[in-house]
Amino acid sequence: MHDICKEADAINEQLARYGVKFGIYKNGEFREQLFPFDAIPRIIDAEEFEYLEKGLKQRVTALNCFLQDIYTDKKIVKDGVIPPEFVYASSGYLPQCEGVRAPKGVASHISGIDLVQAKDGTWYILEDNLRVPSGASYPLIARGLCRRASPETFRERKIVDNRDYAQLLRRTMDHVNAGGDNVILTPGRYNAAFFEHSYLAELTGSVLVTGSDLFVEDDILYYNGMGGEKRRVGAVYRRISDEYLDPMNFLPESVIGVPHIFDVFKKGNVAIINAPGNGVADDKGIYYFVPKMVQYYLGEECITHNAPTYLPYYPEDMKYVLDKFDEIVIKDVAEAGGYGVVFGNKLTKAEKENLIALIKAEPRRFIAQDVIDFIDIDIMENGERVPRKADLRAFVLTGEDVTVWKSGLTRFSRNPDSFIVNSSQGGGFKDTWVLSR
Numbered sequence: 001m002h003d004i005c006k007e008a009d010a011i012n013e014q015l016a017r018y019g020v021k022f023g024i025y026k027n028g029e030f031r032e033q034l035f036p037f038d039a040i041p042r043i044i045d046a047e048e049f050e051y052l053e054k055g056l057k058q059r060v061t062a063l064n065c066f067l068q069d070i071y072t073d074k075k076i077v078k079d080g081v082i083p084p085e086f087v088y089a090s091s092g093y094l095p096q097c098e099g100v101r102a103p104k105g106v107a108s109h110i111s112g113i114d115l116v117q118a119k120d121g122t123w124y125i126l127e128d129n130l131r132v133p134s135g136a137s138y139p140l141i142a143r144g145l146c147r148r149a150s151p152e153t154f155r156e157r158k159i160v161d162n163r164d165y166a167q168l169l170r171r172t173m174d175h176v177n178a179g180g181d182n183v184i185l186t187p188g189r190y191n192a193a194f195f196e197h198s199y200l201a202e203l204t205g206s207v208l209v210t211g212s213d214l215f216v217e218d219d220i221l222y223y224n225g226m227g228g229e230k231r232r233v234g235a236v237y238r239r240i241s242d243e244y245l246d247p248m249n250f251l252p253e254s255v256i257g258v259p260h261i262f263d264v265f266k267k268g269n270v271a272i273i274n275a276p277g278n279g280v281a282d283d284k285g286i287y288y289f290v291p292k293m294v295q296y297y298l299g300e301e302c303i304t305h306n307a308p309t310y311l312p313y314y315p316e317d318m319k320y321v322l323d324k325f326d327e328i329v330i331k332d333v334a335e336a337g338g339y340g341v342v343f344g345n346k347l348t349k350a351e352k353e354n355l356i357a358l359i360k361a362e363p364r365r366f367i368a369q370d371v372i373d374f375i376d377i378d379i380m381e382n383g384e385r386v387p388r389k390a391d392l393r394a395f396v397l398t399g400e401d402v403t404v405w406k407s408g409l410t411r412f413s414r415n416p417d418s419f420i421v422n423s424s425q426g427g428g429f430k431d432t433w434v435l436s437r
Contacts, residue, residue, distance in 0.1 A: 008039035008380060011145045020141060020195055036428035037142050038379040042390065042410040043433045052115070052123060052394065053404045055303035058294060060111045060396045063128060063281050065297035067107035071097045071277060081296050082289050086313065089364050090286065091334055092131070092279020094242060096249055100266050100277075103176045107275040110172070110237075111396040116374035124307045124372055126391065128287060130278040132239055135409040136395050137196040139431045140165055140203075143407070146431065158436040162407035166203035168397045173204065173235045175399035176271035180234030182206040183223065185214070187240050187256045197239050206237065216260040221270045235271040236261070242276050284333040284367050285311065308370040312363035321359065321368045328368045330355065343371070379412055379428070388412045392432060408432040 015037055044052075069075055070087060077084045087093055112133025114126045143162050147154050173182045184206045186197040201208035213223050214233065221233040238245060244254040246262040264270045280286065288309050291302035310317035310328075321328065325344040332340030342355065359366050376387030390412040395405040410430045 008037070011039065011142065011149060012037050014145055015142070020138065035138060036414070037138075038412065038428050038430040039146065040378050040380060040385070041431045041433045042377055042392065043435065045435045046437050049406065049434045051303075055123075056113055056394055056396050056404050057402045058298065058300060058302070059113065059125070059128070059290060059304050060108060060398060061402055062290065062293040062297050063111070063130060064106060064108055064398060066293050067130075067275070067278060067281050068101060068105055069297075070280060071100055076293070076296055079296070081292050082286070083313075086285060086289075086364065087280060090280045090283040092242075092277070092281070092283050094250075094277040094279070096262065097275075097277035102275040103178065103268060103271045106176060106398050108278055108281070109176065109273040109275075109398050110169070111398070113394045113396060114391055115394060116372060116391045118372050118374055122305060124305050124374075125287075125290075126307060127284070128282045128290065129393075130274060130282040132241060132274065133393070133395070134193040134196055134239075135393050135411075135429075136165055136405070136407075137199045138429050139407055139409050141199065142429075143431050157433075160406040160434045160436050162405070162434075165395070165405055165407065166200070168403055168405060169200065169237075170204040170206075172397045172399035173206070173237060173271075173273060176273065177234035178268060178270050180221075180232035180270070181223075182235045182237070183209045183214070183233050185209055185211065185236050185238040185240055185258075187211075187244070191239065193239065200237075211240070211256045211258045214258045214261065216258070216264055219264055219267050219269055221258070221261060221264045233270055235273060237273045242279060245272075245276060284331055285313075285364065288367065307372055310368040312359050312366055312368065317368070318360075318363060322356065325352065325356065327371065329371050330359070331367050331369065333365055333367060377410070377412060377430075379414075379430070381414075388414065390430075406434040408434075 020035065066076065070077070076082055077087060108130040110133060112129035112135065114129065115123050116126055117123050140162060170182070182204065184197055184201045186194060186208060188194065188210050191197070198208055207223065209223055215222055221236070222230050223233060225231045240256060243251040245257045246259060247254040247257050248259045249262040250257070261270070261272070262276060265272050265276070287306065288311055291306060294300055294302040310320050312318040312321050328344050330342045330344065334340070344352065347355065374389060377390040378385045379388050390410050393409040393411065395408065397403050397405065410432045411427050412430065413427050
């Protein structure tokens with residue numbers, strides 16, 4: 001461990017050299033920034049990870065059941081478990097997906113589940129990311145550099161090897177492949193996670209393509225190979241948001257999508273990973289109902305814990321939100337990346353009055369949660385160990401079976417007074433060591 005900490009600066013230099021950066025658009029301008037790596041790992045023992053693994057598998061299985069149901073039979077709505085207006089008002093709900101069944105019943109092939117651990121040891125799910133979750137490549141490449149910098153660290157400790165992510169991802173893609181090559185569809189060089197797109201393409205043996213490389217003929221998706229030959233695509237791991245995926249079916253102004261790719265998907269002639277329309281299931285409002293989904297679809301008690309969550313949509317929850325406003329955190333369900341998160345006690349009187357008026361006017365737009373005082377994890381700062389808030393993004397891959405990657409992306413805040421750890425908000429990352437015993 002000491003050797004890795006000594007080498008942290010050198011590892012960050014290598015990450016910068018390899019282009020391991022995070023790009024963001026802000027004020028209409030694109031800029032890249034380093035995603036700072038901290039060499040002190042988060043360590044999860046085998047027994048604790050086994051508990052998390054069971055809960056995450058159960059949760060993602062239920063979410064996949066919901067996604068199949070909500071665009072076809074809608075049983076969960078008809079049976080009154082989720083109010084219909086809550087589903088159809090979601091910005092992630094796509095009417096174009098009505099009646100469409102994802103290949104082999106899998107809509108969320110790669111799920112990024114964000115967790116925090118409270119100081120009493122309880123793990124809470126903060127978000128289910130089922131659209132285009134990113135981040136697996138960062139601990140993957142960082143572990144490789146750490147292994148090179150201090151091989152004895154990994155020989156002496158019983159740490160589960162995390163290099164199987166590419167194999168798990170390839171197996172997931174192959175399971176739903178409709179016949180043809182696997183491709184990773186990137187919006188291009190100026191996307192925030194372009195490094196990850198190219199890195200995972202290399203590791204999985206997939207072809208890295210942009211929208212202009214793909215074309216549809218006779219309800220089949222193709223690309224032109226190196227020799228100019230036409231090659232069929234069987235599975236597309238898309239890293240493009242739904243609205244930009246197909247200008248003929250979604251946003252007509254999109255110049256990064258593929259015309260008619262959604263039509264090919266509807267006919268079952270290509271798999272899209274993750275499936276279009278998944279946003280309805282990772283809506284922050286729908287999150288409230290995930291424990292009910294587990295009970296409804298699987299007939300089981302939910303193993304994972306939601307953060308205590310309140311929907312102003314319900315009168316009793318609205319009362320709680322107004323009574324406890326200074327003690328809770330408010331989240332705008334349409335925002336992501338740490339944006340739209342407001343702590344009631346941080347607002348001025350005028351800001352508080354304005355937000356309360358907005359919540360009353362648009363109750364479906366917001367959720368409220370009790371503030372979880374989650375644990376601090378040590379990071380190195382100016383040569384000293386200092387505590388900072390950190391979360392964990394676990395990656396769950398669903399193909400023939402459901403697998404939780406025995407690693408994960410631990411993100412931390414570099415601001416000692418902040419609970420927000422997102423990279424877009426200036427956070428850093430560290431490796432997650434899962435012990436084998």
